[in-house]
Amino acid sequence: MTAVPGRRPAAAEPAIAGQRADEDLRALFGRSIAVFASLTGPAHVVETANPAFFAAIGEERARTGVALAELMPELSGQGFIALLDEVYRTGEPYTGHDVRVVLGTDPHAREAFFDFTYEPRRDANGAVSGIRVIGVETTQVKHAQRLMAEHRGLLEQIARQAPLTEVLDGMARCIENLAPQEVIVSVLLADPDGRHLRHGAAPSLPDFYNQAIDGIATGEGVGSCGTAAYRREPVIVTDIATDPFWDDFRELADRAGLAACWSTPILARDGGLLGTFAMYHRTPRVPQDTDLALAGVFADTAALAIERHHIEQEKAAAEARAKAAHDELARAVQAEQQLRAEAEQRAAAAAELADRMRAAAAAQATTPHPEHCQLGGRAGCTEPAEIKIADSWGDAAWGCTAHVEEALINVRSVFIASEELGGLAAYLNR
Structure with a gap:
C-alpha cells in the first residue's frame, strides 16, 4: 500500500492520538497539585509525568524513559509494582484511598499518603499498552487528622487531670511520631522563681543527658533552652557544634548524638515562665514552617497542662492548709476543755481544802x-x-x-x- 503524501499510516494514527491524549492530560495536570504519570509497556516505563509527580518522588529523580521500578526501587517492596502488573495483565483499573507509601531510602525516606487510580491505557486493538497514574497526595491531610486526634487526646488527658508527667511524656512521643523528619522532644519546667529549669519530659533523650541538664540556670547563652527561657522568645540553634550558646554543653550534646536544637519558651497567660519546649535533631538543620507550627501548637498545649497542674497543686496545698488549721483548732479546743476540766478540779480541791481547814479550825x-x-x-x-x-x-x-x-x-x-x-x-x- 502506498502512503498518501501528507498523511500518516492508518495504524499509526491511534498511537499518535494516544500520545496527544497523554500530552493533553499532562497539560491538564501540569499546574495541578494532582500527580500524573503515563507508564508504557509491561516494564512500566515513565513516558511522561507532571511536575507534581516529580515533586512527590523527589526532584533529583525527575527523569523519563526509565522503568518505574528502576526510578523508584523502594516501591517494589511495598507492593505497588505488583499492583501495576495486575492492572496491566487484567485491564481492570485500581483505586486506592489514603494509601501509605515510603518514598526514598534512609536517611532521606519520608512517609506519604495518596489517593490514586491506576487506569489502563489501550491501543487501537483494545489491548493494554500502559497505565496512567493519577492521584492526589493526602499526606498533609493525614498528618493534620493525626495531629488533631493526638491533640484532642492530650486535651482530654488535661481535662481529666492526668498526672503532668504522663501528659508531657505523651505529648513528646506524639510530636516525635508526627514530625516528617526524626526529631527528639524535651520539655523543661521552670522553678517558681524562674531562675532554673527542671526535667519535665524527654522520653527519647538518654538518661545521662536529662540528669545533666536538670536544674540548669536560665540566662543569656545557656544553651538553647536557658536562653529561650531568659529571653522569653524562641531560640534556634541550627548547628550545636559551632554555636557559642552551647560552649558549656557541646561535649554533652556530642555524647548524646545531638546536632541542632530549637527551643520555645512555654509562657503562662500572664506572661510568666512555665518552662521550655525543645526539638532536637541528629544533624544540623534549619527549621521548616511545619516544624515551627508544631512547636507553637504544642508549646501552647504544654502551657495549658502546666498551668492546670499548678492550679491543682495550689488547690491541694490550700486544702492541706485548711485541714491543718482545722486540726490545730480541734487540738486547741481539746486543750482548752482539758484545761477547763483541770481548773474545775483544782477549784473543787481548793474548796474542799478550805472546807477542811474551816472544819479543823472549828473543831480545834x-x-x-x-x-x-x-x-x-x-x-x-x-x-x-x-x-x-x-x-x-x-x-x-x-x-x-x-x-x-x-x-x-x-x-x-x-x-x-x-x-x-x-x-x-x-x-x-x-
Missing part, C-alpha cells in the same frame, strides 16, 4: 492552844492561832489560816492535826 477552836500563830517565822505573826498542823516526824504547831495553807503547800508531808482524833488519824480518815 475550843482546844487549848497558843494565842498567836506560831508559823510566822522570825517576823512573827499576830494573827490568832486557829489550826494545828503536824508532820511525819512528830513536830506540830498552831497557825493562822493563811500560814497553815502556805505550810501545807510548801512543806513536805505536812497535814492538819486534830487532837481529838489523835493527830495522824485525822489525816488518814479525812
Whole structure:
C-alpha cells in the first residue's frame, strides 16, 4: 500500500492520538497539585509525568524513559509494582484511598499518603499498552487528622487531670511520631522563681543527658533552652557544634548524638515562665514552617497542662492548709476543755481544802492552844492561832489560816492535826 503524501499510516494514527491524549492530560495536570504519570509497556516505563509527580518522588529523580521500578526501587517492596502488573495483565483499573507509601531510602525516606487510580491505557486493538497514574497526595491531610486526634487526646488527658508527667511524656512521643523528619522532644519546667529549669519530659533523650541538664540556670547563652527561657522568645540553634550558646554543653550534646536544637519558651497567660519546649535533631538543620507550627501548637498545649497542674497543686496545698488549721483548732479546743476540766478540779480541791481547814479550825477552836500563830517565822505573826498542823516526824504547831495553807503547800508531808482524833488519824480518815 502506498502512503498518501501528507498523511500518516492508518495504524499509526491511534498511537499518535494516544500520545496527544497523554500530552493533553499532562497539560491538564501540569499546574495541578494532582500527580500524573503515563507508564508504557509491561516494564512500566515513565513516558511522561507532571511536575507534581516529580515533586512527590523527589526532584533529583525527575527523569523519563526509565522503568518505574528502576526510578523508584523502594516501591517494589511495598507492593505497588505488583499492583501495576495486575492492572496491566487484567485491564481492570485500581483505586486506592489514603494509601501509605515510603518514598526514598534512609536517611532521606519520608512517609506519604495518596489517593490514586491506576487506569489502563489501550491501543487501537483494545489491548493494554500502559497505565496512567493519577492521584492526589493526602499526606498533609493525614498528618493534620493525626495531629488533631493526638491533640484532642492530650486535651482530654488535661481535662481529666492526668498526672503532668504522663501528659508531657505523651505529648513528646506524639510530636516525635508526627514530625516528617526524626526529631527528639524535651520539655523543661521552670522553678517558681524562674531562675532554673527542671526535667519535665524527654522520653527519647538518654538518661545521662536529662540528669545533666536538670536544674540548669536560665540566662543569656545557656544553651538553647536557658536562653529561650531568659529571653522569653524562641531560640534556634541550627548547628550545636559551632554555636557559642552551647560552649558549656557541646561535649554533652556530642555524647548524646545531638546536632541542632530549637527551643520555645512555654509562657503562662500572664506572661510568666512555665518552662521550655525543645526539638532536637541528629544533624544540623534549619527549621521548616511545619516544624515551627508544631512547636507553637504544642508549646501552647504544654502551657495549658502546666498551668492546670499548678492550679491543682495550689488547690491541694490550700486544702492541706485548711485541714491543718482545722486540726490545730480541734487540738486547741481539746486543750482548752482539758484545761477547763483541770481548773474545775483544782477549784473543787481548793474548796474542799478550805472546807477542811474551816472544819479543823472549828473543831480545834475550843482546844487549848497558843494565842498567836506560831508559823510566822522570825517576823512573827499576830494573827490568832486557829489550826494545828503536824508532820511525819512528830513536830506540830498552831497557825493562822493563811500560814497553815502556805505550810501545807510548801512543806513536805505536812497535814492538819486534830487532837481529838489523835493527830495522824485525822489525816488518814479525812
